[in-house]
Amino acid sequence: MLKLKNLFFPLLLICVTTLIGCNKNTTSTSEVLSRTELFMGTVVKITLYDSNDSAILDKAFDRVAEIESLVSINEAGTELDKVNDFAGISPVEVTSTTYEIVEKGLEYSKLSNGDFDITIGPLVKLWNIGLDDAKVPTQEEIDSVLPLIDYNLLELNKEDHTIFLKNKGMMIDLGSIAKGYAADEISHILTENNVNSAIIDLGGNIYAHGIKPSGQDWNIGIQNPFSTRGDIIGVLKVKNKTVVTSGIYERYIEKDGVKYHHLLNPNTGYPFENNIAGVSIITDKSIDADALSTTVFAKGLEGGLKFVETLPNVDAIFITKDNKVYITNGIRDSFTLENEDFTLEN
Known part of the structure; x- marks a missing residue:
């Protein structure tokens, strides 16, 4: 049940x-x-x-x-969706917003030695906790996606603003960092508009x-x-x-x-x-x-x-x-x- x-x-x-x-x-x-x-x-x-x-x-x-229109993986056609679709195929040029969030995510993936890993997307999609089709996957299903999780296989090119997942089937998920980026952006807008209490x-x-x-x-x-x-x-x-x-x-x-x-x-x-x-x-x-x-x-x-x-x-x-x-x-x-x-x- x-x-x-x-x-x-x-x-x-x-x-x-x-x-x-x-x-x-x-x-x-x-x-x-x-x-x-x-x-x-x-x-x-x-x-x-x-x-x-x-x-x-x-x-x-x-x-x-x-921000949501750029980095959501639950909506088709976003920049992050395209990056994931082109995993193992070619780098994808993205806006500064998407690049900055992924860059910060990669920084923390390295800092945590992979305890926090933004390439966890295949596993997140497998469980889908919080969505209507959530399930407890089988061990076989889990074993099939674990090799796809490795931030070392995520390549960023700052000069070209491109993101590349080196292996097909890999997927970036920014659910554990994108809200924080959005909160900071809101705060910047409030500061620019002379709001000091919010x-x-x-x-x-x-x-x-x-x-x-x-x-x-x-x-x-x-x-x-x-x-x-x-x-x-x-x-x-x-x-x-x-x-x-x-x-x-x-x-x-x-x-x-x-x-x-x-x-x-x-x-x-x-x-x-x-x-x-x-x-x-x-x-x-x-x-x-x-x-x-x-x-x-x-x-x-x-x-x-x-x-x-x-x-x-x-x-x-x-x-x-x-x-x-x-x-x-x-x-x-x-x-x-x-x-x-x-x-x-x-």
Whole structure:
């Protein structure tokens, strides 16, 4: 019996003092302008706290739509779709947007020694977790696609702006990094239009742009991964930072009583197995946080903590399956545990 969980269930909750009403997709008051749309397979919400200029939101959402039209592998005819179609045949010239995202993805594939690998596309398509045709593949099916996953066989030519997958059947999947790129692009647009106080939310990829209108830090509530949305384990104070979470309860399928989450190990072909229920990365750029949330999850608790501590200006919050919370040194003064069901470990 196969069960599919395909619900938007981010592990982050934005806690802001300003209450936002609902009027279709856009809410506007003298202080707040907010719009919510569906892009890149997730709910995208942008809330401006110091501007009533809806044209800014138009620019931001147009940019997100453009990014999706270039790098989605679930829509035929995108640039990334063409790169995948020409795997083992020839390099494909792409726009700077597609090239930049793939280039950053390759950088993190190398940094993680393949724990994070953007050529994981064949395996992602095989499982299709989060889509209607999700399934638990056979071992034979998994064995057939594992040789196609190897970031060392991805060739970039910066001068020509081309991308080449050397073996036929290979496939790039940017699902673990493209939302972060989009969040950063939105933030750039807001800065260019003199917005200094905003929240950008791409399905759990949170960008706290600037500071609150009051001058105070934003309060980011870290969601309890074992409970309904709105039940938080604690609050993190940030300003002009991004907070991105990966967790086993976001998307999964269930077969014969076994749950298979969407964070797939490119070496085994199955979901990563460790004691982490969720990990949140805090840093300056969302594209970095997006890639790192998957990378750090893959390394497990001990390895993930050590890895994060080696990275400049990067912090993390780990929630384990036994309700323990671990945080890195850089946020010890800005994170407060508020749920008695969890314990904060030293």
